[in-house]
Amino acid sequence: MLLELVEWIGCATGLCGAALLALNNRYSGWGFVLFLLSNVAWIYFGLLTHATGMVVMQIGFTATSLMGVWRWMIVTR
Structure with missing residues (x-):
């Protein structure tokens, strides 16, 4: 149940x-x-399901998301 909830949260927030x-x-x-x-x-989901590739990919995406927050919400204000 928790695994499915985490999966759908990752999906909905990403979309x-x-x-x-x-x-x-x-x-x-x-x-x-x-x-x-x-x-x-998705990192949590990947850890729970032992999907190492997903965890690594999401760590990379986290870096790009942080760059986006910096550029759109901090620098441009």
């Missing part, structure tokens, strides 16, 4: 983050925050 970025408006930076939540969920 919503992508949609916000696609809008390319003043709220788009929040897409990177949603991506960070998605990254955390």
Whole structure:
């Protein structure tokens, strides 16, 4: 049950983050925050399922999400 919940949280936050970025408006930076939540969920999911490749990929995506938060929400303000 927990595993399925984490999987769907990762899915939903990732999709919503992508949609916000696609809008390319003043709220788009929040897409990177949603991506960070998605990254955390997928890392947790990967650890629970022993999916090492997914964990490594999500660590890389976490770095790009942090760059996005920096660029869209900190530097541009």
